[in-house]
Amino acid sequence: MLASALHHLRRRRRGYAALCVTLALGLVPAWPDRSPGPGLAAVLERDFLSVQTRNTPTTYYEGRQGPTGFEYELMRRFADHLGVSLTLDADHNIAEVLEAVRAEGDLGAAALPLDPTLDGLMFSRPIMPLQPLLVYRRGLPPPEEVADMEGLEIGTLAGTGTDRVMRELQADHPWLSWKEADDIEVAALLGQVAEGDLDAAVVFEHQFRLNRLFFPEVEDGFPLGRPLSLAWAFPADQGLGLVREANRFLAGLQDNGLLERLGTRYFGRDDYLEYVGARTFIGHVHERLPEYAGLFREAARHSGFDWKLLAAVGYQESHWQPEATSPTGVRGLMMLTNATASDLNVDNRLDPAQSIDGGARYLRELKERLPASITGEDRLFMALAAYNVGLGHLYDARRIAEMRGGDPDAWADVREALPLLQKREWHSKTRYGYARGGEPVIYVRNIRRYYEILAYVDRSQQQFHRLSARPPDTPAEGAFDRVPPSG
Structure with missing residues (x-):
């Protein structure tokens, strides 16, 4: 048998x-x-x-x-x-x-x-379907059909299927020419478009959606051919x-x-960080962050957080502006309240070093005060939400999540419950009452994406330093082979 x-x-x-x-x-x-x-x-x-x-x-x-x-x-x-x-x-x-x-x-x-x-x-x-997509560098005339690809310096990845689609297109459009390489990945290809080494690239739509926030200089053009599988x-x-x-x-x-x-x-990520927002953020990464990166790294060593996460919180709070002040009196790069600053022995909220150190210690304190039943990334995301809306309102949202049959220890369920604090039928059942519960949801979501972009930039810089250390006679990886017109 x-x-x-x-x-x-x-x-x-x-x-x-x-x-x-x-x-x-x-x-x-x-x-x-x-x-x-x-x-x-x-x-x-x-x-x-x-x-x-x-x-x-x-x-x-x-x-x-x-x-x-x-x-x-x-x-x-x-x-x-x-x-x-x-x-x-x-x-x-x-x-x-x-x-x-x-x-x-x-x-x-x-x-x-x-x-x-x-x-x-x-x-x-x-x-799943793989839809080939032409993407191009911002500032060029937007290509809308195959005829608009003529004269563009186009790149794609050999062996991925997008090169096969290009060859099929070339059968009907003999003038079509492009470059292809088999030893780089999509992020490097999009980076070449963003930096002007290429005018356009052919990638799969889901690959572009996953990488688009890292390359705000690259726009989506139009789908090419039928989807592959x-x-x-x-x-x-x-x-x-x-x-x-x-x-x-x-x-x-x-x-x-x-x-x-x-x-x-x-x-299937939401496009809540629009291209303009991502472009502004990356601009500030290069222009403002270098002045404070050392302070974030120092605070990270003492608090146990990744310095890029603390930097993402600082950007969400003030766009890395040390003298930022809200209408409610919250001030500084990490936007501490007067009471919180006093509890943390921060005597000058406008001093970047004190603000960053205080904000990191406050986030750690919030994370430590959460119930032990909340673990992993759920614990971090709830601590971030509490930084924005307060621990009391977070506990109220956990209670609402439980009343709705959800898991109060899961960020996914608490995230759904937080906006209900704006509705009387729900906040009337809580201890701390009304809160603008939609804000911490956006707050955490933005910080997560800012962190992803910072992590990408950090990895890219490390890769750049490794490549710069390569012996002069060593050929660079990712050399393209040109596919000439067929007629």
Whole structure:
């Protein structure tokens, strides 16, 4: 019996020390009554799923809370579905991912476009659409159709599917020419557009949506062609068992709505930080922040927060203006009230060093005063909300969240409850009454995005310093190959 054979395989599983990332995961599923095939049987016997991937914001990366990313989430859940551990090899570009799948298996998950013409590979069912999009540098005449691409210096990434779309367009528009590279990622490509090295680029729409706040000089133009499909790749010589199980798993995620929710979580961000706002912020990062960055770093060492988070709070409060004063008398770079400043022994709220140090200590105090049941990022986001609206109103919102059947320890539920403090039917049931509860929601949301932009700028500066240290005769990475007109 197949069930007996699978049970025997599972009992013989060996432990495995992962070279990259290994996670112990979930429960063993019920198996279909068919041969598992050599690929699936091997995964079950060795007790781990080996995935070839890429280290990108849309696929897999190390976040503040550990590994994350849209496809990482799917990989992790699929390994959980199989009842095995997950091992990732992320040291690839797309071409290398496909070669590694052919040579090593078990599957490739790296924003791969479904392409049944590729030798030695099989693909899963489509996971999500990939809509190619032309983006261009702000200030150029907005391109609205393919004819407007003539004369533009255009770049794209080889092997991602966008290059295939360009070749299809070139068949009807022989004058079309572009550059392509296979050893850079989308952020670097958009950076070249923003800096003027390229006029335009072709990327996928969800990639641009994820990166757009970091590149306010880049505008979206128009969709190119029909959408492609993101899919997983499998070695063709390992049978259909693993592919069939992956398809069953993906179909289940689609049927229960989880696939759509994950897509929204990772790619469906609101555009509340408009381009103009992002441009202003990045301008202030270069013009104002250098004067105070050392003070934020010092406060971070004493408070335990990331200095970029404290800087994001300072920008949200005052736009890094040390003499800022609100109509209600809140003053300084971190906008402390008189009472809070007195409690913190801050005798001059307009002194940037005292204000930043006081604001960091106050945020830490708020975070420490929250119930122990609030953990992780939920605890940080609620502390930030309390910095804006006060701890009492935050507790009221937690109570409202509980009354509505939500989790008072989850920021997602408290975030929904906070605006209800503006409605009499709800604030009349609370201890502290009315509050402009919509403001802390926007406050936390903005700080999170300011922090993301600062983290991106910080990483870019570190990369710049590494590249600057490269020996003079070493060629730079990311060299483009030009694809000339076909006629």
